[in-house]
Amino acid sequence: QVQLVESGGGVVQAGDSLRLSCAASGRNTSSVGMGWFRQAPGKEREFVAAISWSGSNTYYADSVKGRFTISRDNAENTVDLQMNGLKVEDTAVYYCALQIGYALGPSPYEFGAWGQGTQVTVSS
Numbered sequence: 001q002v003q004l005v006e007s008g009g010g011v012v013q014a015g016d017s018l019r020l021s022c023a024a025s026g027r028n029t030s031s032v033g034m035g036w037f038r039q040a041p042g043k044e045r046e047f048v049a050a051i052s053w054s055g056s057n058t059y060y061a062d063s064v065k066g067r068f069t070i071s072r073d074n075a076e077n078t079v080d081l082q083m084n085g086l087k088v089e090d091t092a093v094y095y096c097a098l099q100i101g102y103a104l105g106p107s108p109y110e111f112g113a114w115g116q117g118t119q120v121t122v123s124s
Contacts, residue, residue, distance in 0.1 A: 002027045002113045004096050009118030014088055018029055020118060021096045022096030024124040030074035033099035035111050036081045038092035038120075047106035048094070049081060064090075093117040 008020040022034070035050035049070040050059045051059050069082040079096055095117045101110030 002029065004009065004098065004113055006094060006096050006115045006118040009094060009120045009122045012074045012086055014086060014122055014124050015117060016086050016122070017082070018049070018075070018086065018120060020083065020094055020096075021025055022081075022115060024077045024098075028081075029040060029077055029098060030050070031073045032106045034070075034079040035097050035099065035105055036070060036079075036094060036096060039055035039117075040092040043092075045095070045108050050104040051079065052101070052104060057104070059106075061106065066105045070113075083120070086120075088122050088124050091120060091121050091122050093121075 002024055003026050005023050031053050033052050033060040035046050036048040038048050047061050048064055049068055051070045052073050055072050065087045072079045096111040096115050097111035098110040103110045
């Protein structure tokens with residue numbers, strides 16, 4: 001059974017950058033898509049970005065397009081999220097997940113094996 005562990009969160013100021021990483025264990029994830037979601041207090045979990053199994057296709061929420069970049073290293077079984085130009089509204093717990101459905105987002109129901117999340121806090 002696959003386990004996903006996120007890391008790299010922290011407290012930064014608006015305009016700063018962070019790089020989140022998601023490490024998979026228990027199975028090789030190189031044949032499936034992966035995604036990042038986030039959830040702010042009192043809000044529903046929302047799609048951030050997704051990447052196809054080969055890495056050749058990526059998808060982003062409009063709110064992060066041009067600022068965030070998703071990438072993967074199938075040899076290392078990891079998926080990263082580079083976040084630049086962070087805004088206060090990016091504050092949330094960030095989760096990575098494995099594609100289990102037909103689509104690479106934006107619905108969280110297309111994903112499973114959720115990690116425990118990593119907190120990102122952006123101050124003004």
